[in-house]
Amino acid sequence: MSMHRRTVLAAVAATAALACAAPALAQSKLKVAAIYTVPVEQQWVSRIDKALKAAVARGEIEYVFSENVTNADYERVMRQYAEAGHGLVVGESFAVEAAARKVAKDYPKVAFLMGSSGKPQAPNFGVFDNYIQEPAYLTGMIAGGMTKSNKIGLVGGYPIPEVNRLMNAFIAGAKEVNPKAEFSVSFINSWFDPPKAKEAAFAMIDKGADVLYAERFGVSDAAKERGKLAIGNVINTQDKYPDTVVASALWNMEPTIDLAIRNVKAGQFKAADYGEYSMMKHKGSELAPLGSFAAKVPAELVAKVKAREEAIRAGKFSVKVDDAQPKPR
Template identity: 65%
Template sequence: MQSNFGISRRRLIQAAGASALVAAAGLPSRLFAAEPIKVAAVFTVPVEQQWVSRIHKAANAAKDRGEIEYVYSENTANNDYERVMREYCEAGHKLILGEVFGVEDAARAVARDYPDVAFLMGSSFKPDPDLPNFSVFDNYIQDASYLSGLVAGALTKSKNIGMVGGYPIPEVNRLMNAFMAGVKEVAPDTRFQVAFIGSWFDPPKAKETAFAQIDGGADLLYAERFGVSDAAKEKKVLAIGNVIDTQADYPDTVAASALWHFEPTLDKAIAEVKAGTFKADDYGVYSFMKNGGCSLAPLGTFEGKVPGEIKAKIAEKEKAIKDGSFTVAVDDSEPKSS
């Protein structure tokens, strides 16, 4: 006859083993408090820059929830990027975030040297199965950009729209092309002035480029870069925002914005790191609207200025995008003036 002590002891051992398995799988356990993972980010621009600000926002949200410890470096020069990455790895960080568009080879070399660290990097390239700890992401917010184009097509009177971008790379091109497709659906005879300033953060140059487009007849500007909305405000024309919502700063200027939500991307990576299942993958899909990765900002001060039929069309298209019955094309080709 088995003693109560033996049964209790065996059950305790079984329970402890089960709990260990749960913890190893990265699943919630009432017996073991999950330690926050150490996350570091390396940015080449200030954290207030549109694109990086969304990564920073999502990381701070995860930090506030107690899921991660978070530190970051901003304004990191390309020739210093690898050193900063290595220092974070040596300091015990388990997930490194960043944007490696200009330092792709160096970043992947660091990942090879630290196979126990997970890397989630903004990149134009695909993951490499031979580098299992290096995943890529991108701002695939073409869905929201297309919807913002519907607004722009309804509001432009001159049918002449200026577009100011940083560089003609896929992550910029696809958003511009989606925006233009939305405009043309409402106002097919619209002309576009397309320019790239050769910088990710040069508001004065973006502003001067926008002034030139306004002089060329544009009555609405696509503000892919900071500085464009300032020009629009000064010249009393309209603007469409990108990645972040700046309407509070430009209530009479910014009619709509395509917003990027990095939370689904980062939350997925955190879960994989905790579960020990992080692998080389393309996280771009988590920026799609159907996955909560992007949205059209509320029309706010322009709620009464956008025609009712356009708002109805936006609602219809948004529903179709989310249920998969309508797909916004991912066109990475360089947009041209027309």
């Protein structure tokens, strides 16, 4: 065989190999869709979006999402994504449990990972939750040590387990360092209504609260306007409120999302509860750095918080999961 012929055959073989490899390469990217009932910038949803975009940046998935989906429209959007060939659908089924679980039954080959207060549903409906009560407890310690009036206000969305457990942990942390602390609690019955949350916070400030737990957007704005302090939740907004937000309990969704992606790709996704991957031992949550308040929080208080944090990480201290609706105390 001539050198020229061998060269031509080699080139043809290489071209064929590339042609075969291209579809295989494309197929290796898992198609993921997410469905959000609120704007994607809302703090809870933004953490899921962040984790999925990190997987996109690594070249592992293709990702699309729908935001501001109404409860009435949720089932239809789920079905659309399942029909479109998405291997993993992520979302929040708190208000649409029955409809979401019905869709999962109709598409057994699609993996569904939903924020839910319920149990997993075989074979393909996994659940998760933001079990970040550990850093919430730590932020409560900081709030209890920073209040001067001994009055702390908490503004939440809805009194559901996912919110209640964080508020109760926060209150418990505050009472550890300040048994004299008193707490006012309010729910705005919305996941995204900053003006309403702001008004609720103003009402608490008018009654003497000088530290506010900002479970919802809008609370930190009220604290800033009145010269009070705020504690963040799920995300760190201190860059926007450098003189207001003392500390935040951060939710890192990456451990949950990354595990789900690996399981789907390996054909091993099961109906499981992924909630534990939001805990500190899995790096699913953490206490944000004090940042602009590093020199403003008393050293003695910082030492207490760090000691408690180390005890949590070492498994020597457990923060109680209390899903009951918190009451003013």
